[in-house]
Amino acid sequence: MRHHACLPSLAMAAILLAASPAATAPVTFFGEDVNLAGDPVQPTPTQSNAARASFFAHLAGAGTESFEGFPTGEEAILVAPFPGAGTATVTGGMVTGGENIAGRYPTTGEKYLNAYSPIRMQFSSPVAAFGFYATDVGDFGGQLSLQLTALSGEVVNLIVPASTGVDGSTTGSILYFGFYDLEKTYTSVLFDNGDYADIFGLDDFSIASTGQASPVPEPAAWALLTAGFALLGSAIRRRRSALL
Numbered sequence: 001m002r003h004h005a006c007l008p009s010l011a012m013a014a015i016l017l018a019a020s021p022a023a024t025a026p027v028t029f030f031g032e033d034v035n036l037a038g039d040p041v042q043p044t045p046t047q048s049n050a051a052r053a054s055f056f057a058h059l060a061g062a063g064t065e066s067f068e069g070f071p072t073g074e075e076a077i078l079v080a081p082f083p084g085a086g087t088a089t090v091t092g093g094m095v096t097g098g099e100n101i102a103g104r105y106p107t108t109g110e111k112y113l114n115a116y117s118p119i120r121m122q123f124s125s126p127v128a129a130f131g132f133y134a135t136d137v138g139d140f141g142g143q144l145s146l147q148l149t150a151l152s153g154e155v156v157n158l159i160v161p162a163s164t165g166v167d168g169s170t171t172g173s174i175l176y177f178g179f180y181d182l183e184k185t186y187t188s189v190l191f192d193n194g195d196y197a198d199i200f201g202l203d204d205f206s207i208a209s210t211g212q213a214s215p216v217p218e219p220a221a222w223a224l225l226t227a228g229f230a231l232l233g234s235a236i237r238r239r240r241s242a243l244l
Contacts, residue, residue: 131178
């Protein structure tokens with residue numbers, strides 16, 4: 001009887017473990033498609049798009065800014081609305097049009113943000129998630145990172161693990177990077193690229209509030225959940241047989 005009694009307990013433990021959100025925060029998403037063919041070749045963004053899809057699987061109703069509504073050559077402060085998450089004030093860089101300029105190009109529409117100077121986003125309301133496409137990152141050895149300022153004042157640094165090139169050897173590469181955090185919210189994001197000798201492009205900014213971000217069980221967690229239910233069902237059947 002003890003043997004049969006402990007099996008449901010083990011199954012329930014597996015179910016609870018599978019249903020628990022990951023403890024690590026913030027959770028990051030990254031995908032990159034490296035170009036080694038030289039400008040003006042643009043790689044198919046297979047890995048980048050997959051990272052974006054995975055990121056958006058954790059969001060509900062998040063908005064995206066593709067810079068199509070801003071004039072080309074705009075260097076002033078840009079205020080972009082995001083449904084359900086307020087607005088973001090973007091400073092730095094320039095709204096640029098064109099399919100491919102030195103390995104930098106839009107990922108949606110015909111415009112993107114040319115990041116030749118520090119880019120900062122200030123949020124009207126603290127956000128829990130942020131994602132973006134970037135092109136031509138690291139082709140001259142630059143290391144891109146995000147400096148996140150939390151509502152508490154804490155600064156969190158996230159490295160964007162882009163491949164680094166030499167003298168433009170990876171020009172035109174594309175990546176997607178995003179994160180969500182269910183423990184902290186953030187008031188601003190600064191794109192840090194050292195001395196900005198390594199210029200890159202940015203497009204499709206997406207932000208989400210705490211109410212728009214939620215954990216989704218990963219495939220391994222779903223497998224554990226399924227195994228837990230199977231174990232529970234087997235234990236119940238055995239117990240019924242023993243009682244007959």
